[in-house]
Amino acid sequence: MESTKSKYVSTLVHELKPSGIRRFFDMAAGMEGVISLGVGEPDFVTPWHIREAAIASLEEGYTSYTPNAGIMELRKEISYYMNNQFGVAYDPAQEIIVTVGASSAIDIAMRTILDPGDEVIVVEPCFVSYIPMVELAGGVAVQVQAEKENDFKVLPDQIEAVVTEKTKAIMLCSPNNPTGTMLNKSELEGIAHxxxxxxxxxxxxxxxxxxxxxxxxxxxxxxxGMRERTILVNGFSKGFAMTGWRLGYVCSPAEISSAMLKVHQYGLMCASTMSQYAAVEALKNGRPDVEEMVKSYRRRRNYIVQSFNEMGLDCHIPGGAFYAFPSIQSTGLxxxxxxxQLLMKEGVAVVPGDVFGESGEGHIRCSYATSLEQLQEAVKRIKRFIDHL
Structure with a gap:
């Protein structure tokens, strides 16, 4: 049902669609015994040594504002991590900004680079906030659909076909939310070209x-040739199981970074101080924790993908993240x-694929960031639901 526009609300905000993910969370919230495969966050608690670092920072009285770009110790650790882990060097003084989650990094990037009417090519299926963030910054989102037949990997020709004189940027997510698809070096090189x-x-x-x-x-x-034209967004939520800490970062060439810092300092001032000290510990000593979580996710991925295929829901093998994106077209729904219907009849919450773009229709997103026992019970319920259709 369409709401009446308040004279106090902008037309742009009034016309933004509410998050399709949020609707299913709200529906499931009041139901007993629901197994949620909808939430996009790790089921692991932040490792104790990381929490302990935050507690220590509080005990030592580190409760003031930090520099707008974040404490230098953290920026240095991010610089070392990016170089050591991914082979990309960034100057911690001029090319790294610590943000309030990765979402705020994308937001300030859009508001920094876009003039009204500039176009951003968005590869879908995509995270629900990408297109609204482009539009809220005055830009125009041009959607390119990655196809199931190619395991949801976008092709360079698809991107080139929609480039115009107004195109400013391409937005990519790899590994992808919601499909879990990861682009390899050769595929990235095609888009880089x-x-x-x-x-x-x-x-x-x-x-x-x-x-x-x-x-x-x-x-x-x-x-x-891509370091100078890439705005790289990352954070601590997914890999380090730190969703509630709300901490991300953005790395980019100095001229872009200095411009983004202006937007960041007016809109957000700085990220949480205690979260930043926790992140220092995560980068210094959290690699073993990440490796253990990855092992667990891999086992769960293999189980749930095999289960979906066995019950007739065609599902490609996701290369990363913690989402499976099976096709439900065979059900006729x-x-x-x-x-x-799955939520109401069997108490399993998943996210309908169409909330991530038109190419997501006919699919559902299932997060396997939950225990194997919960996944096994969810699979039983989904199979029973399909058998009764």
Whole structure:
């Protein structure tokens, strides 16, 4: 039902669609015994040594504002981490900004680079906030659909076909939310060629970079000639199980970074002080924790993908993140119908694929960031639901 526009609310904000993910969380919230495969966060508690570092920072009285770009100790650790892990060097003094989660990094990037009417090519299926953030910054989102037949990997020709004189940037997420698809070096090079050919920026959301399962992760900024035209977004939520700490970062060339810092300092001032000290510990000593979580996610991924395929829901093997994106077209239901009926009849919450873009229709997003026991019970319920259709 369409709401009446208040005279106090802008037309742009009034016309923004509410998050399709949020609707299913709200529906499930009041139901007993629901197994949620909808939430996009780790089921692991932040490791104790990271929490302890935050507690220590409080005990030592580190409760003031930090520099707008973040404490230098953290920026140095991010610089070392990016170079050591992904082979990309950034100056901690001029090219790294610590943000309030990765989402705020994308937001300030859009508001920094876009003039009214500038176009951003958004590869979908995509995270629900990408297109609204482009639009809220005055830009125009041009959607390119990655196809199921190619395991949801976008092709360079698809991107080139929609480039215009107004195109400013390409937005990518690899590993992808919601499909889990990860682009390899060769595939990234194909997209990089388009960016260089038309002098475009790439906003690379690499928040799931730590969660890759079958091959070594390649950062877009590590591709030859791309460091100077990539705005690289990452954070601590997914790989380090720190969602509630709300801490991300953005790395980019100094001229872009200094401009983004102006937007950041007026809108957010700085990220949480205690979260920043926790993040220092995460980068220094958290690698073993990440490796253990990746092992667990890989086992769960293999189980749930095999289970979906066995019950007739065609599902590609996601290379990263913690999402499976099975097709439900064989059931004859739309994504919304499938998700609603599954929740009401069997108490399993999933996210309908169409909330991530038109190419997501006919699919559901299932997070396997929950215990294997919960996944096994969810699989039983989904199979029972399908058998009764």
């Amino acid at each position: 388009i960016a260089k050919k038309y002098d475009l920026l790439i906003v690379a959301d690499e928040i799931y970079a730590e969660l890759s399962y079958d091959e070594e992760y390649t950062s877009m900024a590590a591709i030859e 739309t994504s919304q119908e499938f998700a609603e």
